[in-house]
Amino acid sequence: MYSSLAAAIKDAEAQKKSLGVLALETESRDQARPVAEIRDALNRALAVMRRAVNDGMTGDLHSASGLVGGDAAKLRHGPPGPLSGTPFRDVLARALAVQEVNAAMGVIVAAPTAGGAGILPAVLTGLATARGIPDEQVITALATAGLIGAVVAERASLSGAEGGCQAETGAAAGMAAGAATEMLGGSPAQVGHAVALAQQATLGLICDPLGGLVELPCVFRNATGSAIALAAIEMALAGITFAIPADEVIDVMGEIGREMDVRYRETAGGGLAATPTGRRLARERMVQIKRSPG
């Protein structure tokens, strides 16, 4: 797979292909597997994503600690806000739904990780539903997202323990922004700008989960990460460009991750996890987890 988005964009433009098609062909060559087989695997991933979105909307899921759950249903059925009835509110609900399923040990697709697993399904299935986009195109968009994620894995990191939340929900926002921009008709160059616009907004984001659990703030970071992706998509499709290329924004993310103090890398030693309330809640809930039969 590619380790530079600029190189992939150049090849896609030269071959007059979308980045998604280029990603499928490259994967097919790298792994010596037919494209149809890779599309099948992505189709199965899409089915799991959709099931998680649906299961998460019921509102009766609870995480091991009980810190999160039921909020996706509030966006779906709760009092209206200024964005009710728009894809924006629907995408937020979907992101919360997938993460609530994840926190309750349900089945999700780690894309790129479990902690950031809500953003890509929320943005892609939410916008595909709003615009009536067929599954074939959503599957190609998943390949686009995979290519973007592979570039981030090669140049920076996809692990909160290594690079903070910018490497998990940040990377997921970049993947979702680029993939959806292409799915909605954007050119490879516009995909690059969408990735840069999303990723720049999450630079420096720390990983500070209460008690080290993938719950708080992770669930909400998936919703706000989706909001960032939507903003990037809207801007990129309007023709807005970001002067710093995506590869360089990703490099900076990696550099910040390497410099980030260990307290801010999934250890629950800093950030929200180390606030007085964060510490108290983590203490109380860990006792509850140990008592629960599983």
Add this chain to the structure above:
Amino acid sequence: MVSLLDIIGPVMVGPSSSHTAGACRLGLLARCLVGGTPEKVRIELHGSFARTGEGHGTDKAIAAGLMGFRPDDERIRTALEIVESEGLQYRFEKTTLGEELHPNSVRLTVERGAHSHVMVGSSLGAGRVFITEIDGYPVEVHGNCHTIVLLAEDVKGSIARIAAILAEDDCNIATLRLTRKERGGDAFMVIEVDEQPGENVRDDIKKLAWVRWTHRLDKVSA
């Protein structure tokens, strides 16, 4: 090489790709070392696995992997109850295995019948795993290929014999690594192959007089 399906995947039971899916894969690999579900296991959790493992179901996921359940198997949630009902003896401990080891690591001492092995492995994030040690020998196994591990007396021409057996089965060698603790001591061989080797490969390798034991580690990731 990063695969697209590593990024869009794995399909897994939550909540953490490193603490749940990766932990399950480490259990799956340790299980392969004894050729089936081990009856008795000592599970020593290190670093973040020890500190936040319970909340992530790391204990359940490792037990599930040891019993052959894959990361997307919903039985992970009740794995500890299944261990109990099956009469398996899995003991969990929290420990420190050394400063240089990855924060998400575990040492598994697995026993099944006459077989007993010790494996140290780490979960690197996004569900990717890495075995660093088997029975005290330093190894590098990622579980993204079919892998053959074997312990043999240090005799000349051993690699050529094994390579010939694999060639006969039409198995292409991707990587081969040989380590030993001292000159003339036993040699530990890790061979990653492109195709799944047939049952006859293990039987043929076992027949070699100088091979002490061999097992096939399944491919556990994309």
